[in-house]
Amino acid sequence: MKIRPHFEISVMGKPVQLGARTLIMGVLNATPDSFSDGGRYLDPVTAIRRGVEMAGQGADWIDVGGESTRPGSRPVSAEEELARVLPIIKGLHRKLPSIPISIDTTKSIVGERAVEAGAAILNDISGLRFDPRLADVARQSGAPLILMHLRGQPRDMQQKPFARSICRSLEEGLARSIQRALAQGVLHCQLILDPGLGFGKTRAQNFEILAHLERLRRFKLPILVGSSRKSFVRAIVSGEGLTPNANTKGRRNQAAFFTNQNLLAALPFGDAAAVVAAILGGAHIVRVHDVEQIAPAVRIADAVAQSARRGSSHSF
Numbered sequence: 001m002k003i004r005p006h007f008e009i010s011v012m013g014k015p016v017q018l019g020a021r022t023l024i025m026g027v028l029n030a031t032p033d034s035f036s037d038g039g040r041y042l043d044p045v046t047a048i049r050r051g052v053e054m055a056g057q058g059a060d061w062i063d064v065g066g067e068s069t070r071p072g073s074r075p076v077s078a079e080e081e082l083a084r085v086l087p088i089i090k091g092l093h094r095k096l097p098s099i100p101i102s103i104d105t106t107k108s109i110v111g112e113r114a115v116e117a118g119a120a121i122l123n124d125i126s127g128l129r130f131d132p133r134l135a136d137v138a139r140q141s142g143a144p145l146i147l148m149h150l151r152g153q154p155r156d157m158q159q160k161p162f163a164r165s166i167c168r169s170l171e172e173g174l175a176r177s178i179q180r181a182l183a184q185g186v187l188h189c190q191l192i193l194d195p196g197l198g199f200g201k202t203r204a205q206n207f208e209i210l211a212h213l214e215r216l217r218r219f220k221l222p223i224l225v226g227s228s229r230k231s232f233v234r235a236i237v238s239g240e241g242l243t244p245n246a247n248t249k250g251r252r253n254q255a256a257f258f259t260n261q262n263l264l265a266a267l268p269f270g271d272a273a274a275v276v277a278a279i280l281g282g283a284h285i286v287r288v289h290d291v292e293q294i295a296p297a298v299r300i301a302d303a304v305a306q307s308a309r310r311g312s313s314h315s316f
Helices: 045-058 080-096 107-117 134-141 166-183 203-211 215-221 231-237 254-259 261-280 292-308
Strands: 007-011 013-017 023-031 063-064 101-104 123-124 147-149 191-194 285-289
Touching: 023 045, 023 292, 045 063, 045 292, 063 123, 063 261, 080 101, 080 107, 080 261, 101 107, 107 123, 107 134, 107 292, 123 231, 134 147, 134 166, 147 166, 166 191, 166 203, 166 215, 166 285, 203 215, 203 231, 203 261, 231 261, 261 285
Parallel strands: 023 063, 023 285, 063 101, 101 123, 123 147, 147 191
Antiparallel strands: 007 013
C-alpha cells in the first residue's frame, strides 16, 4: 500500500497534523428529512447533547448541517437553515470549546453567520458551484474549506446520466473547485478534498472511487471521505451486488431493509469496512454517524497504515 502523505492545516488558530492518525468527523444533521436520521436532532437541546456524546466517543470534529442533501431533496431558505444550525453551533461551542465545529452548507451567508457563532470549518458539498462567495468567507476567516465533488444537484443527482469515467469526472470537477477557491484568495493550505461518495455516482462508481482513492493525491491536499449509511454501502450489506438487480440471491428492497433489524444491526459493520478502505486508500478524515462503533475500525486501519510507513524501508 502507498504511504499516506502528511499535511498541516490551521483550525481555530492552531496547527493540526493530518496523516499520523485519521480524524473522525461526527455527523449532526439538524433536519427533518435527512436520509439517515431525519428529525432526530432537529431540537437544539437534543442535538447539542448528541454532539457532546460524539465528542466523548472520539469525534475530533462535529459537522452540523441544516439542509438535507439526500437524493431528491429540495433546498431550504437561508433563514430556515440558520434557524436550525445557529443554536446548535452556539451551544456546542460553549460546551466543547476545544472541538472544532464544521458547518455543512452551500450558502455564503450561512457560512458567515456560522463562523461568527463559533464554527471553525466550512464544508461545501457543491465545491463552490452553488455559491462561489463561500470562498470569500473562507478567505476572510481563515477557516479550512472542504470542497466536495457533486454531479448535478441533490434533487436530480441520481437521475442524471452518470459519468462514463467517474475518476476523470472526479478529478476534473475537483480541479475546477480548487481553481475557484484559489482565484478568490483562499490559500492552498486551507483546502480539503471530498470525492462525494453517493452524490451523482452509481453504486459501482462509489466503490471504484474507494478502490482508486490514491489518484486524488495528485492535488497534494488532505482527503475527507464520507461513506456513512449511504445507499451503496447499505445495498452490499443487504446482499446485493455492485450492479442493481444484477443478482437475485439476497436481494431486498429498500423498505424491507429499513424494517429488518438484522440488517440495521449489520450496517455499522459495512460502514466500518468502507471507512477502513478509505483510510488505507489515503483518507485523512472520515465523516461518520456512528462514532462509537466506527472508532475501533479507524484505530485498526491507522495501525496498518503506521506499520506500512515503518516497514517501507524493509522487505520480507
